[in-house]
Amino acid sequence: MWCSFSVFFLALLLCHPSSAETRKWQSKDGSKFIIAEYIKHDALTVTVKRADGKIVTLGRRDLHEHDANFLATLPAGTEKANPDSEGSEKKQSGAVMDETAVFDTLKLGDTRADVQAKIKASKLLELTVNEMYLGRFGLNGSYRTKQTIGGLKCSLYFDWDSNGLLKELTLQTTPQSGSSYDGSLKDTWSELSKLMTTLHGAPLQKADFPAANQLENDMSLSSHLWRLHSRGSALLGTSKSIDGYMVSVRFTTDTIEPVITEK
Numbered sequence: 015m016w017c018s019f020s021v022f023f024l025a026l027l028l029c030h031p032s033s034a035e036t037r038k039w040q041s042k043d044g045s046k047f048i049i050a051e052y053i054k055h056d057a058l059t060v061t062v063k064r065a066d067g068k069i070v071t072l073g074r075r076d077l078h079e080h081d082a083n084f085l086a087t088l089p090a091g092t093e094k095a096n097p098d099s100e101g102s103e104k105k106q107s108g109a110v111m112d113e114t115a116v117f118d119t120l121k122l123g124d125t126r127a128d129v130q131a132k133i134k135a136s137k138l139l140e141l142t143v144n145e146m147y148l149g150r151f152g153l154n155g156s157y158r159t160k161q162t163i164g165g166l167k168c169s170l171y172f173d174w175d176s177n178g179l180l181k182e183l184t185l186q187t188t189p190q191s192g193s194s195y196d197g198s199l200k201d202t203w204s205e206l207s208k209l210m211t212t213l214h215g216a217p218l219q220k221a222d223f224p225a226a227n228q229l230e231n232d233m234s235l236s237s238h239l240w241r242l243h244s245r246g247s248a249l250l251g252t253s254k255s256i257d258g259y260m261v262s263v264r265f266t267t268d269t270i271e272p273v274i275t276e277k
């Protein structure tokens with residue numbers, strides 16, 4: 015992915031590392047990055063594969079020293095399989111995603127029109143309602159990730175400020191029964207925790223998976239807090255409604271401070 019929970023979270027979704035060869039590749043100054051699977055390299059370039067299947071060629075002189083050190087441990091010309099054996103995937107040179115994106119190409123501060131265009135074009139999302147009825151149902155809950163995270167897919171929910179700009183973006187699982195709380199929901203929570211840490215670094219605050227008996231209807235508990243690269247915060251947690259239990263990641267323009275607890 016050059017991405018953030020961008021080609022988000024992102025694209026990880028998926029760009030979540032699934033093997034030892036999938037890693038975070040950074041620009042020389044560390045301001046941009048992509049999560050992708052290593053394919054091969056030579057003296058001038060390194061070829062990687064994003065989660066959406068696109069092959070990207072990066073210039074070695076443009077990479078961070080951490081990546082240079084990683085490549086130094088590999089023999090030149092090393093190649094993992096043949097990702098383009100049928101010539102069906104187009105190579106992209108110098109493809110760089112915007113680090114300020116929070117999921118795929120979505121950014122906090124996007125207009126409604128921008129959001130609608132981006133999610134419609136996204137290869138990471140699928141529409142869950144008939145497109146002709148989208149105007150009736152609205153965007154909230156109408157799109158979800160094509161791939162699962164910890165076994166569950168996440169639906170997208172949007173909140174706007176008074177100027178019609180994206181204020182909050184939430185990825186949330188569909189409600190699950192209590193019997194799934196310590197199973198698939200915990201697995202999704204764990205995968206999201208790893209993914210967010212890969213993309214945004216160590217959280218400012220983290221806690222264990224909340225116990226189900228700590229939640230009441232219409233209540234949410236945040237276990238992790240991250241400061242976003244651009245602005246705002248991200249929160250990982252669980253919640254409960256009359257329909258069941260959920261795991262979610264909420265991106266917000268608000269700067270949320272860690273909760274200080276007395277020892």
